[in-house]
Amino acid sequence: MTPNAKKVAFYTLGCKLNFSETSTIARNFQQEGFERVDFEEVADIYVINTCSVTENADKQFKQIVKKALKNNEKAFVAAVGCYAQLKPEELAAVDGVDLVLGATEKFKITDYLNDLTKNDLGEVHSCEIEEANFYVGSYSIGDRTRAFLKVQDGCDYKCTYCTIPLARGISRSDELQNVLKNAKEISQQGIKEIVLTGVNIGDYGKGEFGNKKHEHTFLELVQALDGVEGIERLRISSIEPNLLKNETIEFVSKSRTLVPHFHIPLQSGSNDILKKMKRRYLRELYVDRVNKIREVMPDACIGVDVIVGFPGETDEHFLETYHFLNDLDISYLHVFTYSERDNTEAAEMEGVVPMNIRSKRSKMLRGLSVKKRRAFYESQLGTTRTVLFEAENKEGYIHGFTENYVKVKAPWNPELVNTLHEIKLTKIDEDGSVRMEFVRDVVSI
Structure with a gap:
């Protein structure tokens, strides 16, 4: 590290993918001679990696900017990530923000830091999302006892509530050899567990520039990673039910390193709502996936994402979801209260569910999650x-x-x-x- 090195601090909002990318951006800074410090410390530059999925993303962002400037009122503040791609002007207008970088620019952030003078208005460098057609591999290390390894980015699905394709672009993947190289680097650091992450990792294998052909499949990816020396545990972060194939489930059950833990988004237990969401499966397929896992791994942990209060979700639809989940042999829920997102089909739909009803439904499912987790834990006592x-x-x-x-x-x-x-x-x-x-x-x- 150079003497009098500039200090940089990072704050990450959102998903595991963001954590892996923040970690990679931080390593780029360190390679350029910057010193990384905790966000609570005094730094010359604060980088905030934003998320578009979290509720009140703008409010949260403003609070973090304030926190940074409280540590050092002269600090240079940069915003990157999904929210920075979707609403760059909005973030640039926040008091104290100097730089906003979109999806293609965030990994080149150090190129924009020749002058760290505070700006009256944040400078924006963002792209049309169609330009986000190249892949930057990343992984997190040094932050936790497990590492998040990014294998895929972007999404070609058109779910009606989701802004991620607008924020991250088309589905594209890392080359298999590069994933294996990153996995070896992680294992050499003495980290015992790697969590595979991406936007839609079951779609792994699509090349760059919108090439729809899969060079490799997700199954081939996990088979290759299973052979990497030094890795003790591999965990799949989240995989779409229609992309979780029987062969993959069977391979996990016999694997040396892959753990019996699946996180599978459902979003609704009502076929009517699944169709309105433009999900690529119906509830019957979901039951089939859970049954297959239980058949070969009776003690596996199965987590479920579910959204409540989607436009047009009646009491009947919600109860259909509740009973569906109650009867399903799963282990816990991640419950999301639907919130409107600009430039999505769902935001224009009729049948808006009042906020108080969304909250009530969310509370009911969170209660069900506590019950499910407890039952799963009880089933494991004595093992x-x-x-x-x-x-x-x-x-x-x-x-x-x-x-x-x-x-x-x-x-x-x-x-x-x-x-x-x-x-x-x-x-x-x-x-x-x-x-x-x-x-x-x-x-x-």
């Missing part, structure tokens, strides 16, 4: 699992996750951080995590 411990000391306890995503706790011991242990799950604690007994010392799979 022997492998846990990977994380780095945080939370009120005298260290937490970790089993391969099938049960959250466990043990009295804090710094020597346990980033180590794998065989354990027996004993009882559920008041905070919802599971107590455990050690069976064997560090396991190297």
